[in-house]
Amino acid sequence: MDEKSMRWEDGFIAVDWGTTNRRAYLIDKSGKCTDEFEDHKGVLSVAAGGFPDAVEEIRQRLADKPLLLAGMVGSNRGWKEAPYVPCPAGLDELARALVWVSEREAIVPGLSFLKNDRADVMRGEEVQLLGAVASGSLDPDGLVCHPGTHNKWATLLKGKISEFRTVMTGELFSLLKDHSILSDLLQGKVEANDIFKDAARYSIFNESLPAELFGVRARVLLGQAKKEDAASYASGLLIGADVRVGLSYPTGANITVIGRPKLTRLYAAAITEAQRTVVELGGKQSFLAGIHEIAKRI
Amino acid sequence: MDEKSMRWEDGFIAVDWGTTNRRAYLIDKSGKCTDEFEDHKGVLSVAAGGFPDAVEEIRQRLADKPLLLAGMVGSNRGWKEAPYVPCPAGLDELARALVWVSEREAIVPGLSFLKNDRADVMRGEEVQLLGAVASGSLDPDGLVCHPGTHNKWATLLKGKISEFRTVMTGELFSLLKDHSILSDLLQGKVEANDIFKDAARYSIFNESLPAELFGVRARVLLGQAKKEDAASYASGLLIGADVRVGLSYPTGANITVIGRPKLTRLYAAAITEAQRTVVELGGKQSFLAGIHEIAKRI
Numbered sequence: 001m002d003e004k005s006m007r008w009e010d011g012f013i014a015v016d017w018g019t020t021n022r023r024a025y026l027i028d029k030s031g032k033c034t035d036e037f038e039d040h041k042g043v044l045s046v047a048a049g050g051f052p053d054a055v056e057e058i059r060q061r062l063a064d065k066p067l068l069l070a071g072m073v074g075s076n077r078g079w080k081e082a083p084y085v086p087c088p089a090g091l092d093e094l095a096r097a098l099v100w101v102s103e104r105e106a107i108v109p110g111l112s113f114l115k116n117d118r119a120d121v122m123r124g125e126e127v128q129l130l131g132a133v134a135s136g137s138l139d140p141d142g143l144v145c146h147p148g149t150h151n152k153w154a155t156l157l158k159g160k161i162s163e164f165r166t167v168m169t170g171e172l173f174s175l176l177k178d179h180s181i182l183s184d185l186l187q188g189k190v191e192a193n194d195i196f197k198d199a200a201r202y203s204i205f206n207e208s209l210p211a212e213l214f215g216v217r218a219r220v221l222l223g224q225a226k227k228e229d230a231a232s233y234a235s236g237l238l239i240g241a242d243v244r245v246g247l248s249y250p251t252g253a254n255i256t257v258i259g260r261p262k263l264t265r266l267y268a269a270a271i272t273e274a275q276r277t278v279v280e281l282g283g284k285q286s287f288l289a290g291i292h293e294i295a296k297r298i
Numbered sequence: 299m300d301e302k303s304m305r306w307e308d309g310f311i312a313v314d315w316g317t318t319n320r321r322a323y324l325i326d327k328s329g330k331c332t333d334e335f336e337d338h339k340g341v342l343s344v345a346a347g348g349f350p351d352a353v354e355e356i357r358q359r360l361a362d363k364p365l366l367l368a369g370m371v372g373s374n375r376g377w378k379e380a381p382y383v384p385c386p387a388g389l390d391e392l393a394r395a396l397v398w399v400s401e402r403e404a405i406v407p408g409l410s411f412l413k414n415d416r417a418d419v420m421r422g423e424e425v426q427l428l429g430a431v432a433s434g435s436l437d438p439d440g441l442v443c444h445p446g447t448h449n450k451w452a453t454l455l456k457g458k459i460s461e462f463r464t465v466m467t468g469e470l471f472s473l474l475k476d477h478s479i480l481s482d483l484l485q486g487k488v489e490a491n492d493i494f495k496d497a498a499r500y501s502i503f504n505e506s507l508p509a510e511l512f513g514v515r516a517r518v519l520l521g522q523a524k525k526e527d528a529a530s531y532a533s534g535l536l537i538g539a540d541v542r543v544g545l546s547y548p549t550g551a552n553i554t555v556i557g558r559p560k561l562t563r564l565y566a567a568a569i570t571e572a573q574r575t576v577v578e579l580g581g582k583q584s585f586l587a588g589i590h591e592i593a594k595r596i
Contacts, residue, residue, distance in 0.1 A: 112520055114520060119513055119517040119519075119522045120512070120516045121515075121516045149479075150479075165509055166512040167508050167512070168508050168509075169508060171478055171479060175473040175474070175478060180469055180473060181447075208543050209507065210465050210466050210467060210470060211465045211466075211540075213466050215417055218410075218417040218418045221417075221419055222419065224415075225417075238508070242509075245508070
């Protein structure tokens with residue numbers, strides 16, 4: 001055991017640093033999270049050359065410890081680019097490909113997937129997915145999705161991520177809500193109600209999403225649907241089409257959904273409409289389990 | 299023949315008044331267009347109560363003639379709402395349902411379609427589609443599409459529009475280009491090149507558009523595609539998915555595409571990838587043929 005790893009064993013700070021948010025956790029010797037904070041200083045809000053100060057601020061708020069960073073902080077818009085590790089990849093492959101800024105700061109790389117004409121990338125979700133496997137919450141040969149701005153469907157094989165696919169569901173919903181002709185109809189609350197479930201089931205069993213979306217407006221104009229139901233209806237159509245993509249992968253008994261409860265609840269409701277069993281897991285616990293496993297490998 | 303129709307037979311002004319543009323044509327006794335203009339005074343740019351002035355301006359620029367108006371000017375954001383006429387509908391049904399503002403201004407209604415859970419509406423395209431039939435350019439039992447912000451696929455039966463479906467292709471492309479994570483990749487020119495055709499063919503024969511879109515970015519990040527090809531590639535994916543919807547309708551020998559040449563060319567290229575024969579028609583000539591037929595029925 002060299003000096004570097006000895007220092008990491010005294011505890012460290014784990015950072016899940018995304019495009020618009022950062023979440024920092026102080027991890028003690030035993031692997032327990034003893035302090036944490038979240039703010040909106042995502043990668044896009046840090047000016048060029050601003051990362052050393054942004055990192056120093058994290059240490060001042062939590063402790064003067066080594067940092068293990070994951071997410072978009074390792075992208076070409078982040079602190080230092082950490083090249084994608086190709087699938088199949090597990091915790092060992094991630095740990096071996098850590099990119100060191102100094103010997104007190106390491107960045108976890110993202111994953112890439114290439115097959116025939118398909119190309120895909122992820123950054124940040126891999127720590128949560130592999131953490132869920134390591135903590136025994138996720139079948140090491142299972143199918144999992146991680147909803148967010150860009151939902152990721154991933155298949156696991158012997159505990160490694162073997163294949164994955166990104167669906168732009170969250171971003172499409174935001175674009176439609178903020179900028180489209182459906183905007184005034186989509187300001188309401190999205191709920192996993194019957195309207196949502198019916199729309200999800202329709203999209204799971206029928207394709208043609210870009211044709212169905214205009215129907216959100218036409219149904220209200222023609223008195224076939226209530227304006228206040230439109231957000232749940234549109235969300236159901238989008239998430240249903242997303243689940244349809246996920247169901248093209250082979251699955252075991254359960255499909256696992258990892259992320260923020262507000263989103264995992266919607267995906268769980270849609271997946272249930274496809275007659276599949278769902279397990280919901282919290283993103284934070286999965287991240288902490290994964291980042292701790294990587295730290296142990298340093 | 300009453301006074302009203304006699305005045306219309308002396309010539310009139312036809313206006314295709316959309317959300318963001320208006321196109322006005324002076325039509326003489328013989329049905330020929332003798333003057334015209336187009337500007338950006340679409341319905342959304344006319345303030346509440348501003349339509350009488352906006353119409354007066356048209357008369358000042360062209361002639362003091364009766365006006366026959368079509369498009370979003372008849373929506374609830376327009377001058378006076380013209381309730382949708384349910385399908386099946388042809389020129390006779392449109393002419394019978396004209397909404398009169400005064401006896402010198404009539405608004406052509408849009409069409410609605412309701413079947414089981416599907417609801418759809420159009421305003422403006424119906425004049426072009428039925429005009430193309432009346433002028434002999436479009437099979438009275440054919441399949442036609444009208445690309446634009448919201449592409450319309452319509453089936454004709456004995457010269458009437460029997461069924462139609464809106465696909466939000468143009469708006470989705472604009473949303474992605476102006477506001478999404480793909481934005482910087484989509485600023486290039488869209489061309490009906492091999493990149494476009496390959497993407498269109500992929501989408502015609504495979505579903506999962508919302509999953510393919512993120513690939514536009516991932517392919518560039520992983521060196522599988524050139525940044526300058528991304529706009530054509532993304533457009534091909536979107537238009538291909540749109541054509542996939544259209545091909546779910548029965549067709550005769552040809553599929554007709556009506557609209558602006560820039561767009562009909564892209565749709566024609568995509569439809570050709572589906573091994574179907576395409577006829578492209580100009581939107582302006584089709585509109586003039588249709589609006590003249592409606593005027594003759596006043």
